[in-house]
Structure formats: C-alpha cells, structure tokens
Amino acid sequence: MKLTFLKSTLSRKNLMALTGLFLCFFLVIHLLGNLQLLLPADRAAERFNHYSDLLSGNIFIKMISYVLYLSLIAHAVDALIITVRNKQTATKYAYDNRKQASKWYSRNMGILGTILLIFLVIHFKDFWYVYKFGTVPFDRNGNKDLYVVVVHAFKSWWYVLLYVLSMFALGFHLLHGFKSAVRTLGLYHPGYAALVQTFGTVYSYAITIGFAVIPVYVHLTQFGLWN
Template identity: 65%
Template sequence: MKQTTLTYKLVMAATGLFLCFFLVIHLLGNLQLLLPASEAREQFNWYSHLLSGNILINIISYVLYLSLIGHAIYALIITNKNAAASGQKYVYDKRSEVSSWNSRNMGILGTIILIFLVIHFKDYWYVYKFGYLPLDAKGNKDLYAIVNQSFQQGWYIIIYELSFIALGFHLLHGFFSASRTLGLYHPKYSKWVRVFGWMYSLAITLGFMLIPIYIYFNLNAL
C-alpha cells in the first residue's frame, strides 16, 4: 500500500516538474505579446506556427497532454486514498495549525485550474487547430488577433487572473511536495529549495498575470 502510494507520488512529482518546465517555455513565448504591436503580431504568430509545425515540438506536445491528464488523474487517486486513510473525523482538527492554506485546498485549486484549461484550450488551441483564422503579412495564422480580442473583455481577464492566482498557490505547494518526494528537501539546503520555489511560483504567476492587463490597458489607451 505504501509502495503504491509512493509510486503515485513519484508520477505526480515527475509530471508536475515537466509541467513546471513547460510553463517557463510557455511564458517566454507569451512575453512576446508585450512587444510593440506590429512586432508582437509577427513574432507571436511565427512562434505559434513553429509550435504547430515542428515534429519534435509536436511530440513534446503529446507528452504535455499526457502529463496534464496523468497529473490530474493521479491527483484524484491520491486525494481519494488520503481521504479513505483518514478514517474517522476528529472532534478537534488541528491541521490548520500545522499546514498551509494551499496544501489543504489543493482540490479546489486544481479544479479551478482544470476549468481554466478547458476554456483556454477551447479558445486558443482548438481555434488555432480547427477554426478559421486570417493570415498575417507573413502568411501565418493570426493568433495574435484572437488573443488581443479575448483580452479586451473584462470578465475574461478576471477569470484569467483568478485562475493564475490559483495556479500560483498550486505551484507553491506542488514544488515543495515534489522536492520532498524526490528526496531533494534536505535540511542542509531546504532554505534554498524554499527560496527557489517562491521565486519560481511568483515569476510564473506574475508573468502570466501581467500580459492580459498590459494588453487591455494598452489597447484601450489607443
């Protein structure tokens, strides 16, 4: 039983770390949206075309999809096993005194992120792959126009921002949990693991949150 649970946690850690790496690459690509409009359109559409047309990147994309699905499924399995192992409910539960808020609410955070991913894939990935998009001056699909259009809607930005706040808390707990599972959280350098975890989580969260706000105010200032 313990060995099975450890295997599940190792899968969670491995898929989670791969997704962390992907978020860095994804953010770097999306930061091109902060360039001046004409340059941003050309660069971002070229970047989108590269991601969809390269065989190696397509293979990595399938690994990404499997990692997302596997991460979600194993999260549910571990949650159910932990709930079953908890047994009876105690009259006085002191977990809130020894655990962080995000660690106690990973289910809620994960659900928010999952709903966001469904919306995100529908609005961008599905439209890019199967929808009709005009072409830019270089002959690439103009995904830049779709992104700008979506980030002109206040309600969409609110959903986007809240989702990345949830992701930030999720990353913070997940990073520390994965480091413990993989045996990296040693007392000698636990401080540096925590510092790196905080820096990574803040950089990813704030980086993604900046983009829609910048686009919204930049477009409405014109």
C-alpha cells in the first residue's frame, strides 16, 4: 500500500515537473511576443496583431496550444492532489525547524498557485476567449485587432495592478518551481547546483519583470503621464 502511494506520488510529481518546465518554456515564447507591445503604438499594433494571427492560424502552433491547455490542467490538478495527500499523511513533530530552512514562498506554493489560477481564468476570459469567440475589429492588414483589446484592458489602473501583483506571484512560484522540477527529474547534481540556482533565479526575475512592465508601460503611454 505504501509502495503504491509512493509510486503514485512520484509519478504525479514527475508529471508536475515536466508540465511545469514546459510552461516555463512557453512563458519565454509568450513574453517575446508580448514585448512587441513596448514598441511605438503604430508599430506595436501591427506587429502584435500579426503575432496573434500567426498563433491562431498555424496548424503546428495550434497543436502546441492543445499541449499547453493540457499542461495547465494537469499541473494544477496534480498540485492540488499532491497538496491534499501531503496534508493527509503529514506527521507532526515536537520540534520542526523547516520554516527556518526554507523560503516562505516555498512553503506557500499552494497559495501562489491559487492566485495564478484565478489570474489565468481572468486572463483567458479577457483575451483568449474574446479573441476566439468575441467580436473583435480587424486592423488594416485584415488581422483581428487584439492590440485594441489589450490596450482597452490596460486602461484601468486596477486591472494593471492585478496583473502586476499576479506576475509577482508567478515570479515567486517560479523561484521555487524551477529548482524543484529539476530536482524531481533527477537533474540536480551538486556539480552544477549553483548554475541551476542562478539560472532559475535570473529566469524568474526576467519573466516577472518582463511581464509586469508591459501593462504599466501601456497604461502610462496610452492613458497616463506619458501620453
């Protein structure tokens, strides 16, 4: 019974690690596309709409998108199952100094994950669903004008604040998640542990700052002090 539980837990952790690393790769691609929003408005609109049309019209990218959806669901479900099982089988010790040995974000991955899940629901509703099933105007090149949708969303300061706070939650999630995924898959060797740690930290900061800057920049240039 214990062996079955152990195998089940390990396989779930492996799946969560693999899906997590795939999502890390996707975040890089997604950020590179979104960074086009930092271009001057006329160029940003054309480039970003072309990028969005490419993602929706290419059959290979469509197949990758289905993998992305499945990865998001599997990652969230596995995280929930593992968390529940760990709580059910947790052993209480008279003295436990794990809080001193681990970062607070490592102990609160469940909370960070929940924040990200709520953000994803909002994000998919406001952008993905609107682009796929909503009424979106077309730009002069015949592409759906998702740029207008994005700019309209970032018009609200509270939406920008929600986005930025969610990106910080993502950053803390990545700080622990990247290293944890590498360790789970058995790739964390003492010889290059420092390199993995450094790469994970730089990656997490770059993704967080990159995504967080975009809504602030759009808001300030389109509706704020820089307009």
